[in-house]
Amino acid sequence: MDPLNPAAPPPAIPGSDLIHKGSTTPLGVGGCHLITLRQHSDHRGPLAVLGQGDAPLPFTPQRIFLVHHVTGPVRGEHAHRICHQLLLCTHGSVRIRIDDGRHHHTITLNQPHLALHIPPMVWAEQDQHSPDASLLVLASHLYDPADYLRSRDAWLAALGAD
Amino acid sequence: MDPLNPAAPPPAIPGSDLIHKGSTTPLGVGGCHLITLRQHSDHRGPLAVLGQGDAPLPFTPQRIFLVHHVTGPVRGEHAHRICHQLLLCTHGSVRIRIDDGRHHHTITLNQPHLALHIPPMVWAEQDQHSPDASLLVLASHLYDPADYLRSRDAWLAALGAD
Numbered sequence: 218m219d220p221l222n223p224a225a226p227p228p229a230i231p232g233s234d235l236i237h238k239g240s241t242t243p244l245g246v247g248g249c250h251l252i253t254l255r256q257h258s259d260h261r262g263p264l265a266v267l268g269q270g271d272a273p274l275p276f277t278p279q280r281i282f283l284v285h286h287v288t289g290p291v292r293g294e295h296a297h298r299i300c301h302q303l304l305l306c307t308h309g310s311v312r313i314r315i316d317d318g319r320h321h322h323t324i325t326l327n328q329p330h331l332a333l334h335i336p337p338m339v340w341a342e343q344d345q346h347s348p349d350a351s352l353l354v355l356a357s358h359l360y361d362p363a364d365y366l367r368s369r370d371a372w373l374a375a376l377g378a379d
Numbered sequence: 380m381d382p383l384n385p386a387a388p389p390p391a392i393p394g395s396d397l398i399h400k401g402s403t404t405p406l407g408v409g410g411c412h413l414i415t416l417r418q419h420s421d422h423r424g425p426l427a428v429l430g431q432g433d434a435p436l437p438f439t440p441q442r443i444f445l446v447h448h449v450t451g452p453v454r455g456e457h458a459h460r461i462c463h464q465l466l467l468c469t470h471g472s473v474r475i476r477i478d479d480g481r482h483h484h485t486i487t488l489n490q491p492h493l494a495l496h497i498p499p500m501v502w503a504e505q506d507q508h509s510p511d512a513s514l515l516v517l518a519s520h521l522y523d524p525a526d527y528l529r530s531r532d533a534w535l536a537a538l539g540a541d
Contacts, residue, residue, distance in 0.1 A: 254445070261451030268442030269522045278440050280430030281517070283416070283469060283491050289423030307445055307513040308470035329445050329513060351469040351491060353515060355443070360431045 233257040233264065237330070239272025244324070247317030247339040250275070252303075254330040265330040275334045276301045278355035287346040296340045296366040298375065301357035304333045309350030316340040318376045326352075340372055395421040399492070401434025406486070409479030409501040412437070413486065414465075414494040427492040437496045438463045440517040449508040458502045458528040460537065463519035466495045471512030478502040480538045488514075502534055 239255035254265035255272040268274045284292060293313070304313065310327035317339050325345070326333060335341050343352065358364065366372040401417035416427035417434040430436045446454060455475070466475065472489035479501050487507070488495060497503050505514065520526065528534040 259451075261454050262447070262449040264444055264446050266442065266444040266522070268440075268444075268518070274440075274442070278430075278436075278517075280428065280436070282426055282428040282430075283467070284424070284426050285469070285491050287424040289421075292423050305445070307447070307515060308511065329447050349470065349511070351513065353469060355440075356430070360428070 233259040236263070239267070239270070241272075244315070244322050246315045246320045246322045248334075248336040249315050249317075249322070249339060250334040251324065252332040252334060254332060256330050263330075267332060274355075275303060276355075276357040278303070278357065279359050280356040282354050282356070284343075284352040284354070285350070287350060287352075291342055291344045292346075293342045294340075294367070296372045296375075297337050298364050298366065299337050299358065300361075300364050301337060302335045302341075303355040304335065305329065305331070305353045305355075307351045307353050309347035310345070311343050311347070311350050311352050312345040314342045314344075318373060338372075338376060340366075340369065395419040395426065398425070401429070401432070403434075406477070406484050408477045408482045408484045410496075410498040411477050411479075411484070411501060412496040414496060416492040416494060418492050425492075429494060436517075437465060438517075438519040440465070440519065441521050442518040444516050444518070446505075446514040446516070447512070449512060449514075453504055453506045454508075455504045456502075456529070458534045458537075459499050460526050460528065461499050461520060462523075462526050463499060464497045464503075465517040466497065467491065467493070467515045467517075469513045469515050471509035472507070473505050473509070473512050473514050474507040476504045476506075480535060500534075500538060502528075502531065 236258045237256040240253045242251045254267050257264045306326035307329050312325045314323045366375055398420045399418040402415045404413045416429050419426045468488035469491050474487045476485045
């Protein structure tokens with residue numbers, strides 16, 4: 218995005234066709250959004266972009282991690298006090314349950330051009346990983362064990378303290 | 380990493396075992412490095428981290444993109460004037476050729492805990508994508524068509540102008 222002209226359309230990628238604009242859809246749970254990445258395609262195949270015009274990154278990542286070859290039934294099962302997370306299932310599929318203490322929602326990430334933005338204080342759990350699932354997580358902060366709320370009781374107590 | 384004590388070991392992830400420390404290996408081509416992500420594992424499976432202690436992010440990403448379902452023989456085939464890139468093959472495998480005008484090297488990314496840091500002015504090409512390859516690229520800058528050197532002649536001329 219041109220910072221001097223934020224309404225300008227993002228530049229095209231030379232030699233490729235835009236097949237889908239980016240979009241952001243609120244999910245009604247603690248500020249969570251489903252982000253559809255901007256998608257280009259040409260004879261070499263598709264390319265999905267985040268950080269351009271209609272599909273900006275919701276925060277600047279300071280840390281990334283990858284979850285793969287999942288063997289347990291559930292991962293996640295925590296909330297963060299201040300850290301934002303962005304989840305992309307770059308291959309395969311995974312189901313994610315998000316809960317803000319009043320509303321909850323379950324969503325399946327099964328396309329590499331879908332991303333789920335989870336703000337702080339949202340409890341998240343992942344299950345139903347396909348055997349080939351690779352889940353990429355971008356985080357807004359470096360790792361800090363004190364930022365994790367690992368029990369639902371501690372999370373609910375922290376929510377009540379807001 | 381604790382910014383007040385950069386020599387401190389990174390904190391452990393509760394309930395998981397460290398199975399491999401992070402490391403960074405220079406490849407002798409234009410400042411390119413192969414980064415091995417820090418890897419943790421527990422009963423739920425492995426988790427690979429970048430942006431923590433012994434495996435820092437080499438730059439702050441401003442943009443990410445994903446290449447998948449590749450149908451052409453070669454992708455990449457350009458250099459950047461100022462943009463750094465970090466490539467991770469989160470599923471499947473891809474071969475990458477890097478060239479700084481004097482030295483070149485070919486490397487296969489075939490594990491999700493491997494990342495290739497490509498600094499500016501390095502010509503890079505990708506080929507031999509496995510059918511299930513998902514290639515994630517983190518970029519240090521927003522998209523700017525003027526940052527791309529898309530022909531080898533233009534790249535060599537720009538190298539000579541340094």
